[in-house]
Amino acid sequence: MAQDAHVVIGAGPYGLSAAAHLKASGLPTHIFGKTMEFWEQMSPQMYLKSSWSALNISDPARAYSLPRYGQSIGLGKQEPVALKTFLNYGHWFQQQLLPEVDPTYISRVARDGKAFRLELADGREMQASTVTLATGVAPFAHIPEVIAGLPHELASHSQEHHEHSQFRDKHMVVIGSGQSALESAALLHEAGAASVEVIARGPINWIDRRLYYLTGPLKRIFYPPSDVGPPGVNWLVANPLLFRLFSEETRRSLDQRAVRPSGSRWLRPRVEGHVTLTPLTSVTEAHEQGGMLTCA
Numbered sequence: 001m002a003q004d005a006h007v008v009i010g011a012g013p014y015g016l017s018a019a020a021h022l023k024a025s026g027l028p029t030h031i032f033g034k035t036m037e038f039w040e041q042m043s044p045q046m047y048l049k050s051s052w053s054a055l056n057i058s059d060p061a062r063a064y065s066l067p068r069y070g071q072s073i074g075l076g077k078q079e080p081v082a083l084k085t086f087l088n089y090g091h092w093f094q095q096q097l098l099p100e101v102d103p104t105y106i107s108r109v110a111r112d113g114k115a116f117r118l119e120l121a122d123g124r125e126m127q128a129s130t131v132t133l134a135t136g137v138a139p140f141a142h143i144p145e146v147i148a149g150l151p152h153e154l155a156s157h158s159q160e161h162h163e164h165s166q167f168r169d170k171h172m173v174v175i176g177s178g179q180s181a182l183e184s185a186a187l188l189h190e191a192g193a194a195s196v197e198v199i200a201r202g203p204i205n206w207i208d209r210r211l212y213y214l215t216g217p218l219k220r221i222f223y224p225p226s227d228v229g230p231p232g233v234n235w236l237v238a239n240p241l242l243f244r245l246f247s248e249e250t251r252r253s254l255d256q257r258a259v260r261p262s263g264s265r266w267l268r269p270r271v272e273g274h275v276t277l278t279p280l281t282s283v284t285e286a287h288e289q290g291g292m293l294t295c296a
Contacts, residue, residue, distance in 0.1 A: 004028065004129045005027075005029070005030055005126075005128045005129065006022050006027050006028065006029045006030070006128060006129065006131075006132070007030050007032065007118060007126075007128040007130070008022065008029065008031040008032070008132045008134060009031075009032050009033060009106050009109075009131065009132065009133050009134065009135060010031075010032075010033045010133065010134035010135045011032070011033030011034060011035045011036070011037070011094065011098075011103075012035075012036060012037065012038055012090070012134060012136050013036075013090060014136075015031060015033055015132075015134030015135075016031070016035070016057055016090065016093055016094055016097070016098060017057050017058040017059065018132050018134055019031040019098055019101075019132075020057075020058070020060065020064075020093075020098060021058070021059070021060055022132075023097070023098070024059070024060040025060075030100075030102065030128070031098055031100075031101050031102065032102045032105070032106050032120075033101070033102075033103065033105075033134075033135075035090065035091055035101055035103075036087055036090040036091060038136045038137070038138050039083065039086065039087050039090065040087065041138075041162060042159070042162070043083070043161065043162055043164065043187060044083060044084060044162075044163075045083075045163075045187055045190075046083045047080040047081060047082055047083060047183070047264075047266070047267075048080060048081045048082075048083060048086055049080075049179040049207075049263075049264050050081070051079065051080075051081075051227045052066060052067075052078060053225040053226075054226050054227040054228070055081060055086060055089075056225075057093050059093070059097060064092075064093050064096055064097060066081075066086075069089045069092050079266070080264060080266050104120050104121055104122050104124070105120070105121040106118055106119070106120060106121070107119050107120065107121045112127060114129075115128060115129055116128050116129070116130075116131050138159065141159055142157075143155065143156075143157055144175065144283065146284065146286050147175075147283070147286045147293075150286060150287075150288060151288065154288060154292075154293045155286070155293065158174070158176075158180050158181065159180070161184075163191075164184075164187045164191035164193075165191050165192075167188055167191060167192075167193050168191055168192035169192060169194050170193055170194055171193070171194050171292075172185075172188050172193045172194075172195065172196045172197070173196075173197050173198075173199060173293070174188070174197070174199070175198075175199050175200075175283060176200060177198065177200035177201075177202060177203070177204045177261040177262075177263075177279070178261035178263075179261075179262070179264060181198060181200070181261075182198065182204075182263035182267055182271055183267055185198050185271060185275045186267060186270040186271050189270075189274045190270070195276070196274075196275045197275065197276040197277075198271075198275055198278065199278045199281050199283060199295075200261070200277075200279045201280070201281065201282045202261065202279065203279050203280065204263070204277050204279045205261065205262040205263070206262060206263050206264075206265060206267075206268050207262050207263065207264055207265055208265065209223070209265060211231055222234075224238040225238075228258055229257065229258030230257070233254055233257050233258050236254060237254065237255070237258045283295050283296070284296060
């Protein structure tokens with residue numbers, strides 16, 4: 001590989017987008033990773049929190065959007081968007097723009113003068129002038145310290161479970177109040193768990209989007225296509241060049257408001273009335289007792 005090559009590590013939505021833009025600019029670009037790997041590990045029964053308009057993977061010509069993929073296979077707009085749809089879209093995007101994706105993992109990246117030296121899992125080595133990391137959130141899964149030392153069969157992270165049938169007839173506790181926690185609770189209930197309780201240290205919030213459904217064609221005044229955050233804040237975070245002009249304290253406050261833990265409107269009927277919700281509560285103790293987990 002030439003030393004002036006550009007490398008993208010990760011082949012999820014962000015990695016694919018970054019590589020597509022680099023490649024279109026004429027720069028020699030190489031992308032490594034298994035396409036949509038993190039998303040492939042999620043439960044196939046899941047739906048996405050983001051709306052249809054917010055799920056486009058960016059390419060320079062804006063020619064490979066989710067609606068364009070839908071048109072190519074005769075699929076109309078979905079609300080909510082099924083995980084399977086987004087997975088298939090990601091693979092289609094990759095096949096159209098980046099058929100050369102190398103699925104080999106990168107085991108080491110190190111400075112080599114003004115360049116970078118990369119060691120691949122298959123023993124190859126190469127140099128690159130720039131490296132873009134788009135490795136996703138999987139390495140950052142967090143289990144609260146109070147339960148981190150418990151046996152895996154009693155305490156695990158939601159991203160570890162591709163399906164939930166193994167929890168049938170069991171009493172389950174889900175810690176958290178974001179989309180993953182609330183949708184996991186719904187899936188556990190629907191898989192036949194004996195009981196499901198969601199414990200959250202803060203309130204349990206539901207995305208309302210009332211103005212989106214009541215204002216018809218005017219809805220785009222209140223909601224940009226990116227659709228992150230409540231009206232007002234959402235337009236600020238949708239324009240990063242404007243957002244960066246605010247002070248760090250203000251940006252942090254706006255960020256917390258825009259991405260606070262919450263569940264989608266469509267998910268609410270699958271949770272309320274079926275799952276016990278315990279907000280404003282923290283788990284301070286947890287221990288094994290008779291093969292079961294006892295929390296306090």
